[in-house]
Amino acid sequence: xxxxxxxxxxxxxxxxxxxxxxxxxxxxxxxxxxxxxxxxxxxxxxxxxxxxxxxxxxxxxxxxxxxxxxxxxxxxxxxxxxxxxxxxxxxxxxxxxxxxxxxxxxxxxxxxxxxxxxxxxxxxxxxxxxxxxxxxxxxxxxxxxxxxxxxxxxxxxxxxxxxxxxxxxxxxxxxxxxxxxxxxxxxxxxxxxxxxx
Amino acid sequence: xxxxxxxxxxxxxxxxxxxxxxxxxxxxxxxxxxxxxxxxxxxxxxxxxxxxxxxxxxxxxxxxxxxxxxxxxxxxxxxxxxxxxxxxxxxxxxxxxxxxxxxxxxxxxxxxxxxxxxxxxxxxxxxxxxxxxxxxxxxxxxxxxxxxxxxxxxxxxxxxxxxxxxxxxxxxxxxxxxxxxxxxxxxxxxxxxxxxx
Numbered sequence: 001x002x003x004x005x006x007x008x009x010x011x012x013x014x015x016x017x018x019x020x021x022x023x024x025x026x027x028x029x030x031x032x033x034x035x036x037x038x039x040x041x042x043x044x045x046x047x048x049x050x051x052x053x054x055x056x057x058x059x060x061x062x063x064x065x066x067x068x069x070x071x072x073x074x075x076x077x078x079x080x081x082x083x084x085x086x087x088x089x090x091x092x093x094x095x096x097x098x099x100x101x102x103x104x105x106x107x108x109x110x111x112x113x114x115x116x117x118x119x120x121x122x123x124x125x126x127x128x129x130x131x132x133x134x135x136x137x138x139x140x141x142x143x144x145x146x147x148x149x150x151x152x153x154x155x156x157x158x159x160x161x162x163x164x165x166x167x168x169x170x171x172x173x174x175x176x177x178x179x180x181x182x183x184x185x186x187x188x189x190x191x192x193x194x195x196x197x
Numbered sequence: 198x199x200x201x202x203x204x205x206x207x208x209x210x211x212x213x214x215x216x217x218x219x220x221x222x223x224x225x226x227x228x229x230x231x232x233x234x235x236x237x238x239x240x241x242x243x244x245x246x247x248x249x250x251x252x253x254x255x256x257x258x259x260x261x262x263x264x265x266x267x268x269x270x271x272x273x274x275x276x277x278x279x280x281x282x283x284x285x286x287x288x289x290x291x292x293x294x295x296x297x298x299x300x301x302x303x304x305x306x307x308x309x310x311x312x313x314x315x316x317x318x319x320x321x322x323x324x325x326x327x328x329x330x331x332x333x334x335x336x337x338x339x340x341x342x343x344x345x346x347x348x349x350x351x352x353x354x355x356x357x358x359x360x361x362x363x364x365x366x367x368x369x370x371x372x373x374x375x376x377x378x379x380x381x382x383x384x385x386x387x388x389x390x391x392x393x394x
Binding site for chain 1: 229
């Protein structure tokens with residue numbers, strides 16, 4: 001069961017409640033109404049792009065336990081999971097919003113081959129903006145890299161799993177801005193629904 | 198003379214924009230959105246990242262406008278939190294024509310703000326607006342976008358001296374700041390002489 005938190009922003013609304021992606025989410029919980037009970041039935045918790053990290057910081061014990069006890073937590077871009085989960089080393093970067101104006105420009109975002117995500121997501125849909133990279137700790141493996149630096153990784157923790165990315169497709173899709181992000185979600189969400197193989 | 202007090206309803210992990218807090222003609226209160234007291238605010242600024250569901254649930258923004266407050270709304274309306282707001286309509290079609298911002302008539306709030314500043318950010322279109330929040334009757338429409346002339350910026354005055362200013366796009370502060378027009382915008386949207394009577 002895929003449960004999403006909803007920060008009440010317009011881009012969360014478009015991503016989580018409107019077609020084409022609403023059917024991917026079995027439950028959508030407004031962040032102000034969230035209680036730990038909401039995780040009882042969840043196998044995967046989706047924290048959408050740019051959900052305010054200040055609201056997640058008080059949930060640190062609950063979210064840590066959710067993973068340890070067998071849940072999969074998916075932290076999307078600009079939610080700053082390094083502030084509300086242990087064991088994440090993130091490096092924010094200055095974002096170029098204009099990189100593609102140069103002919104032949106490339107953000108060098110590539111699959112690592114460590115998962116089957118390339119069977120779901122089109123490589124041409126990987127590049128819009130970069131917001132940061134990670135230094136991986138023990139047990140963490142890169143699934144996507146930009147110029148060789150991790151931007152999507154996963155880790156087995158206890159009986160569960162953490163998946164985190166610095167990419168922010170929900171924000172852009174939800175803002176009607178940058179069509180690659182819609183194409184990314186067209187592959188990424190089915191990948192999650194399949195258990196993120 | 199006391200400066201108008203602007204309440205910045207912050208729903209991010211970062212501070213209000215320095216370009217705003219540095220303005221000499223405002224007293225800016227950068228406060229977390231949830232539970233923020235509206236008392237004493239001359240201007241309420243709702244950023245694009247606001248939790249609109251929370252604003253709709255609290256239900257007191259209309260009353261603020263009716264008692265003389267200027268309400269500035271950014272972003273796409275998903276959860277109407279003022280009776281004059283209805284959901285965002287994206288500009289249909291692709292390319293520059295769909296994203297072309299036009300000024301219906303000169304307006305004091307945008308004196309000396311070149312349309313090109315709104316249409317292009319370092320040569321990239323679409324940052325300012327990608328659709329409109331429909332304007333109610335009685336509103337002064339300032340900017341539209343695309344061939345359907347969807348309403349991007351509009352101002353709805355209230356007999357109390359309050360007003361609703363709506364910008365259907367990314368936060369308006371950086372655009373005005375780049376044009377050197379941010380201070381003047383607030384001088385004009387809150388004409389203190391009208392309130393000192």
